[in-house]
Amino acid sequence: MALFSRTPEEVAAKAAAAAEAKARQDAARFAASPAGQARTAREEGAQLFQISIDLESTSARSSLGTAAVQRRSNDHTQILNEVVAEGWKFEAISTTFIPTTTTTTERWYTNGTREATAGVVLATYVFSAAAR
DSSP: OOTTOOOHHHHHHHHHHHHHHHHHHHHHHHHHSHHHHHHHHHHTTOSEEEEEEEEEEEEEEEETTEEEEEEEEOOOHHHHHHHHHTTEEEEEEEEEEEEEEEEEEEOSSSSOEEEEEEEEEEEEEEEEEOOO
């Protein structure tokens, strides 16, 4: 037997430890997700559940005479379906724009300025406990 070889028991123990670590990591990831939070709230007997997620983010750029805004939207359909599958009924949504930066450019050849604002549109979803 070579000096650095392992016994079948050691190999099996290492594989079992790796599988257990992966299971713990997957459980922690689920618990931190909206569906995991919904499950925890349901188990604790909550009647309402609320989550806030970025619905859209914008980036803005202002240069001489122009202002450009780029948008990136997020689709929450899968997240909402996962929360409903945990025993919640969708009730309402509210959105809020949260500005993060504003860029202003003075126009030297005419009067006035150009402004471009970047930020995040935050969606807050409210669910009620569905009948079991």
